[in-house]
Amino acid sequence: MSKSSVLGYPRIGADREWKKALEGFWSGKWEEAELHSRFTQIRLDHLRKLKETGIDLIPVNDFSYYDHILDTAVMFGLVPSRFTYHSGTVPLSVYYGIARGTKEAAASEMTKWFNTNYHYIVPELNGTTPQLTENKPLIAYREAKEKLGIDGKPVIVGPLTFLKLSKGYAQSEFDAWLEKLLPLYAQILRELEAEGAVWVQIDEPVLVTGVSDEDLRRLQTIYHTLTSAAPKLKLMLQTYFEAVEQFAEVVKLPVQGIGLDFVHGRQGNLHSIRKYGFPEDKVLGIGVIDGRGIWKSSQREQLKLLQDLASHVPSDRIIVQSSCSLLHVPVTVERETRLPSVLKMALSFADEKLAEIVLLSKGLVKGADAVAEELDQNESDLQALQQSEDRNRIKIQQAVAEWSAHEPVRNRPFAERYAAQQAHWQLPLLPTTTIGSFPQSPEVRKARQLWRKGEWSSEKYEAFIHEQIEFWMKLQEEVGLDVLVHGEFERTDMVEFFGEKLGGFAFTENGWVQSYGSRCVKPPVIYGDIFFTGEMTVKETQYAQSRTNRPVKGMLTGPITIMNWSFVRDDVSREQIAYQLAYALRQEVEALERAGIGMIQVDEPAVREGLPLKASEQSEYLNWAVRAFRLTTCSVKDTTQIHTHMCYCEFHDMIDSIKDMDADVISIETSRSHGELIHSFEQNTYNLGIGLGVYDIHSPRVPSVDEMTAMIERALRVLDPKLFWINPDCGLKTRGLEETAASLRNMVEATRLARVRVATNEVEATRPATARLAQQVK
Template identity: 75%
Template sequence: MTKSSVLGYPRIGADREWKKALEAFWSGKLEENELHARLQEIRLDHLRKQQAKGIDLIPVNDFSYYDHILDTAVMFGIVPKRFAYTGGAVPLSVYYGIARGTKDAAASEMTKWFNTNYHYIVPELNDASPELTENKPLIAYLEAKEKLGIEGKPVIVGPLTFLKLSKGYDASETDAWIDQLLPLYTQVLQELADAGVQWVQIDEPVLVTKLNDADLQRLNKIYTAFASAVPGLNILLQTYFESVENYNEIISLPVQGIGLDFVHGLEGNLQSIQTSGFPADKVLGAGIIDGRGIWKASLQDKLTLLGTLTSLVTTERLVVQSSCSLLHVPVTTAREAKLAAELKDALAFADEKLDEIVILTKAIRSTDADITAKIKDAEQKLQALQSSGDRNRKAVQEAIASIRVQEPNRSRAFAERHVAQQQKWQLPLFPTTTIGSFPQSTEVRKARQQWRKNELSNEQYSSFIRDQIDSWINIQEEIGIDVLVHGEFERTDMVEFFGEKLAGFAFTQYGWVQSYGSRCVKPPVIFGDVEFVGEMTVEETKYAQSKTDRPVKGMLTGPITIMNWSFVRDDIERETIAYQLAYALRQEVEALEKAGIGMIQVDEPAVREGLPLKENKQANYLDWAVKAFRITTCTVQETTQIHTHMCYCEFHDMIDSIEAMDADVISIETSRSHGELIHSFEENTYELGIGLGVYDIHSPRVPSVEEMSNMIDRALRVLDPKLFWINPDCGLKTRGQEETVASLKNMVDATRIARAKYNATPVLS
């Protein structure tokens, strides 16, 4: 009989109870035993909910005290030596130390979980001596069984994925590490089998990426070893986020089930299964409900897909499940009272996705009038939104149809623009600037909250913002910065701010998702055609410019970053959404220029985050991402200087695309990986204006003049001094005023030293 399952459930709770418990513990307001009790109740509540909904295979060990990759590392005693770990079960002080750092030891690196907006803690193998410290999947299984009578499906990250996501070892040591980890994984599985576990989900998302022959041999070695050691245990080898590479090799592995993504990997996985078939002795975990998107599924379309799959796999060997863990979506739409009914009815968060999975599973098992009615109701609600005016803005659609067949180019090439801009601005060598935001004090946040609650009038709030701008314009001038910013005191978030001012966006009240650790974000929802409604940034920027003779940059978030940091509609291509955003932002760029703002920064820190996992899809994405940026910026005059900002990325494999954006100046977050980026420029040329961040804004420490001078000197070994700018790594919103001012003073002093060294014009006074 067809079963239902999910790959994981959100940890944070409908009211972010999880986040609040963690932060209370970190601040000393909650004892460790109280933390364990609170988290257990949250965990059990999640299991009860899945049980009540009718999910057959309920995941356990998908819950975490911080991050599931960190959990895997500490389960095997892989703890950096700087934390003075001596063996046995890893204490919470060490666990959270790895994640967050301590006064004596730096935190481990954090990076993106494949192409999602979730971040995991990168395991550091180095000289670790792995041992099984505690069997976390077993503990989770026994808890669910004893407390709730649930026969859970333990979830564990697979050995190959774990190694591929770790650092601190050489590629030549991979096989040796597998040899060390295999006995530990085997012990975990043996203990699970001894406890009566029926199915174990082993996550190997790395299988959707390109693997070499050696990796395929390792994969076969791992799962052959498991099959030999624990022959009675059913293993579901789970993949997600894309279609698997090496399909034939994977379905030949000695496991009892294979989980495939039929949402984000639909085309590739379906083609593979239709061409090569699916083993008659294996279960197919069919991930047909989107674990990353927030829209109701077309259940009729999903039934059609399931019909195709059941022509290839018997219904007894089919599991209907989410495409990936529901970690990536909010908990429930139930409390979203402020959304328009038409929109709310078309949304499905985690709880609603459980319902969809159960409905589809029941529809396969038997024909039922109630199930048929639910499927029809879902179609009607989707159609209501699809037919709405929000998704049918003819003027926008016609504009985008025209734009997408045009080549958005500036009126002149960069070399000519650079000369014209220098004549206009008369900037010194190594111009200094900042990335955009300045410290948002308690006072700033309080005023914004009061304004949102109508405790401050628009006039009072506007006056308050102007006072902040006045103060920081004066501070920047006193420090000696060449190109100023207004400080962005009116903005809570670089995406939300613009979404609130554009048509086609909606905002949830409780749509939180985990980004990393206890950090939760509430992404905007792009549900309709995006349209420019009116000026968004002109008032504050124009006011700031009126207070100084130095240029003030207009500050915008770019189209790709807004898209990648939002939940986007799934009825049109992402490329079209990007162009709609670009067209709207272009109108704001033109409004800024008309208001006399001659330097405009369009930030794109998230361009790389949207890069597809499949290499054959990456070039197309980068082409339209670059085009979207150029649509935003191409209509300005040659003397208007376009800036952009990017967070650090593997620059060497994107340098052509970044240069193709044709920004006059790009600033890049680099201080933590300065050496790697300098190496990129040794191998690649870059002929536009560029500023490599000379100090790390993520730390409260004030870097010395000497330290920043060394950064500048290293950069100038490979970059043209005439095109080089000096700036911090990123925005300064999260920093305090005292440290910010001190750091910027040191930055300007380091600039003076560099100018003297190159016999340059002194800094403006």
């Protein structure tokens, strides 16, 4: 008989209890013991829910106090030397210091978890000595068994994936690090075996990104070692997000189960099983319910897939499960009371996905007739949405198809635009600016809430927003910034704000997901054809420009970011969605220009995170992603300066695509990985305007002038000072007033010093060689 399972469950809770507990602890509202108590209750409630739903193999150790990769690092004592730690269990103060930084030490780098919207803390191995500080999977297994009678399935990040995602070592040291870590993994498994655990899920998602012959050798070493260490344990080698590379070799590894994604890697994995078969001594974990999307699956179609696979693998060796952890979707649809019924009936969040998995498992065992009523209802729900007017706006579809067929190019190349813009704007060397948002204080959030509830009139709310804009316009001028922003106080979220003003979007009340740490986002739902309904940003930007003589940037979120940070419909291609968004946003760009706004920033922080994991598919994605950006921005005048911003990712492998976007100025978040990106520019010429973020806004610390000066100086070794901008690495929405003002003052002072150095170097370079030699003799 097949079993059911999930690979992980959302941490945050239906009411974001996790976030509130964590932020309460950080603010000093309660002590560490209270945080532990609250987190324990949340964790047990989640386990109880999975048990009551009927999930057979329930994951444990998928819960985290911040991030599961950080958990793995501290479990092995891999704490950067700048934090005070010697041995034993890592204190929470150090744990959160690594994640967020302290007054004395910068936080570790944060980047995207593969191609999802979740961020993990990058482990730093240099200068560390691994040790098993505590067996976290064992603690989680004991808790579930002792308190709820659940024989859980401990979840562990696999050694190959962990090392591939870490930094601070040379590639030649990879095997040496593997030798250090393997005994610790073996100890974890031995202790779980002694405790009576049956299954252990070892996550190796790197197996879908490319597996070299050297990696295959390493995998053989890893899993021979781990299987020998705990021969009575059943190891489920779990992959997700795509189809496995080197399938024939991977399925021969000495483990008892292989978990495959049959949603995002459906075609590749299905092809491999049909071609190579599946080992008779292993269990197949079939990821048939989408752990990243919010739509109900076509259950009849998925049941047919399961039945197809059952012809290759007997059902008693099948586990029906989610394609990946449910970390990436909201908790439950039940709490949504305002969505159109045709949309709500087609949605499936984490709790609903549990029920889908149990239903499909039942259907596989007992046959389709046993679940016929549920299958019919599912089909009816999906057809109702598909046949709705929202998904059949023929005029929009035709207009976008015709418009997007044209080649999107600016009137003149960058060099000519640069000269025109310099003459028009008269900006100083190394212009300073910010990325767009300023702190959203409790007063700002309260005012928005009162307005949304109808307790404030629109006039009163608008007057409040104007007060905020005026305050920050004056502060920016006083600090000495060259290009100003209005602060985005009217916006909740950079994607949600635009989604609320465009057709084709819907918004949940409680559809929260974790982005990083306690930062939770409520992605819009793109469920229909997208269309422009009217000006979105012109009013606030015009008001800000009326309060200053300095240029003010208009601020938009770009089409690829809106798409990648939304839950998108799954019945059309992502390329088609991107072009619909570009068509709508271009109308806003042109409206800003007509209103006299001559600098327009179209942010694309999420371009790279949408990059397919398969190298063979990346070029096609980047081509249409860049095309969508240019379709949005290419119609403006030569003197209108187009800015963009990218963050949260590594960019060294897509510098050419960044150039192809043809933005006049691009700002890139680099403060946590400044050196790595600078190295990219040492290898690649970049001749457009660029700002590399000179300080980390995700940390509450105020960086010194010296820190930022060092960042600027390193960048200027490889970038033209005439094209270089100075800015923070991201928006300042989550920071406080005092730290923001202090950090920006230090940034402007560091810029002043850099301008002096650049000017001095230029003067020195123009002096005759004989004069320079005479000065050296003196």
